[in-house]
Amino acid sequence: MPTSALQVARTGLEAQDVRMRVIANNLANVQTTGFKRDRANFATLAYQDTRVAGAASSGETAYATGLNLGTGVSVQSTTQIMTQGTLDQTGNALDLALDGDGYFQVALPGGQLAYTRAGNFTRSAEGTLVTQQGYEVQPAITIPEGAGAMTISPDGTVSVQIEGQAEPAQLGQIQVASFANPAGLRALGDNFLAETAASGAVQLGAGGDAGRGRVRQGMLETSNVNVVEELVDMIECQRAYEVNSKMISAVDEMMRNANQTL
Template sequence: MSFTQALSGLNAQQQKLGVVGNNIANSQTVGFKSSNIQFADVFANSRVGLGVRTSAVLQNFSQGNIESTSRNMDLAIAGEGFFRYQQPNGEIGYSRNGQLTMTADGRLVNAQGAQIMGYPADAEGNVQEGGNVVPMEIPPGDLPANATTELGVSLNLNSGQPVIAAAFNADNANTYNYSTNATVFDSQGNARNLTLYFTKTAANQWNVNGRLSGGPADGGTYDVALGNLTFTQNGTLQAENTNNATFNNNEFGAGNPLAALDIELSFEGTTQFASESTVNDTIQDGYTAGALVGITIEEDGTIMRNYSNEESRAAGQVTLVTFRNPEGLRPEGDNLWAATGTSGQELLGAPGAGLRGLIQPNAIETSNVDMARELVDMIVAQRAYQANSQTISTQDELLQTIINI
């Protein structure tokens, strides 16, 4: 029986050394989680135990260190959760390793070809959060041009300017007090110049006119009377006049093949004070066509497509998965785990929601292996292995003594 006890001890310490060796071997594996072995004694209706056995190998899912990298495709999870991957064979796996690359057809995959998953976005870049989770892909197409439909201008008009009674003429500077320019875009993405003319027609009233020019050779020049701005005695716009700050249905004609521009102009925040006329802010919603120049991933997992026209659109949102019992996950290799009945069902959602951590872009999570602890455990296991070997030697000497009697 002593031989059996010692043999079980040798087997147990050999497995312990295997676990320690695996931890040390993966000390530089991104997203790796160390393991620890648990032993249990063996009794079979006897007063003396029959040895030891391995009862469980537990995984340690504590947070590893987060290290910055120079790649915008490296992701780390700061907090709880796992990335959800679809493997090439269609099976689902979970990982803490967020080192991604983009294939020629726009798929976001890890080194083994598993595709990271998340919420998709529509053609306008609106993420469909809470919908079906799909493998993440980056559409390769360019961003089409968008004609300007809204223009917001906030400025100050000098209250000290004289009233002009002459009829407005854009070509005659004596018929207006102040002018400013804004860039707008037509239906084909051509940058056009919109000049706004402000003529003081009464003590607290200004007439506004616009001229669209520039662009392609056949773009033409179009003049439009836009409306009036009426100010209070304090120099602010009259709030009771709803049409005073926003001018609708301002259609600037355009030559074939360009569509007419229908621009809604807002002068909210405009003032009439005794200081130089100046523009404080200009905002418009048009842009020219743009080519895809790269992607970035935000802390909430949103994948942004960046275009050469300085516009950005969401391509989707990386999701995170949590489990009630992460220690019940089954290691699959290649930095992946699989769900089991012990781990419970996946709980999926956006990063930062509930107990899920945030995504740290341009970073990786290193292995949580504590090398000092592993080396100590290795020494202890080695000594225990030697002690069990000594037990066999001692038992052999006793048997030899009995035989020699």
Template sequence: MIDALYIAASGLQGSQAQIDTISNNLANLQTPGFKQSHVSFANVAALSPAQVQQDASAEGKDAGIEVLGTRAVFTEGALVQSGNPLDLAIHGQGFLEIVDAGGNHIYTRDGQLHVDNEGYLATVTGNRLADGIQIPPDARSVSVGSDGRITALLGDDTQATELGQIQLATFASPEGLKQVDGNAFVPTEQSGDPTLGHPQDAGYGTIAQGMVEQSNVDMVQSMTSLVLAQRAYQLNARVLQAADEILDTINNLRR
């Protein structure tokens, strides 16, 4: 009966992790470039097959489920037009490489860019592209090609000038990336180091100007999973309560 308490407790913890993760997914339904996360579980057997054959006791041994962690799902979200020429969506597997205030390189699919007060291309959070591309104050008709080349008309020029080319990053195992700041990621040992290349290179994807990638969260699927996780939490709570009542009855019998 003690085992039932441990199993129910592990079930409660797992269900709570599932509820928290799905809730975060739904909260970011409208966040551009957001990638939903899934929780990974593992069954924890109290006894090994060899111990079962030896009729070993499971008392005091862990059982139930174990939360292994969460992982992002990198399916591509829908690309929608924004009307802003500095909004860039990635069609493919690549990530934009940006640099935060601490000089750390982080990676995102959110290509909502603007020109900061020093002329650099930066994200809505103020982090600049690692490419260090600047847009001069007199630039007109800024264009970003599918290969990431940025051109513009400068001053009274009638011929476009190339201002730079955006690079994209890919990872050997993107599911190993660690999520930070909602829709940005940092490499881990599991993801491997980033490999940089240009849009249109094999495996990097292409750039779509004036487009924004939407979140890949499926609201119907997420709501269904949330209901199931809540029911699982309730069932585990009932098991915990039932085990407590049985133990109380046993304790009273001894009196």
């Protein structure tokens, strides 16, 4: 029994250590544009059925309850909390935010497509709309040299004023990507996510269409991390870790007393 209790407490320490790492990552990204906080999900490990409920206790009766001993806990998964962050006004025409669900689509080196909520875009030397890392926003938007004021409508249509033309010229449309299960996207780092079998295939459309978020020019979405909530979770996690540590100390003391007595 003491050895089993040590094993259970050990799994508790490992699970709380993982949870603390998730909380630390959330707090580290409190200022990251478009960041979505993560939550650690726990699950019980397999139970040892010492006595099964309903088993015969005598020739005429059966046990009303069983004797099931748990073997600990494990971190089952992490879940991204997809609530929207605050939209901050920046005044920069190349800063974009999605007011609602969806992602911007970006082409990574090698042709892989990635998805992001971070719309702090800029303009490359060739005039192409790119991320801070230099990756092209898809579909590609090229702003001609000497173009005047650029306007991006809520549906993603990009227009610029060309000298000598009365009407603004349309350069293309920024499409918004959506997924059946956004929680199934795989985090790549650098604010990018990748499609997986769990997320479902990407569906592209105009901003505001079929539940997709509208494109807001001159704004950036802040992280949805709430510092107060994360600090409360951190204290709770720390206390849970301490309790599991005390359990190991208590079991060790029990074993020491048993060895001295016997």
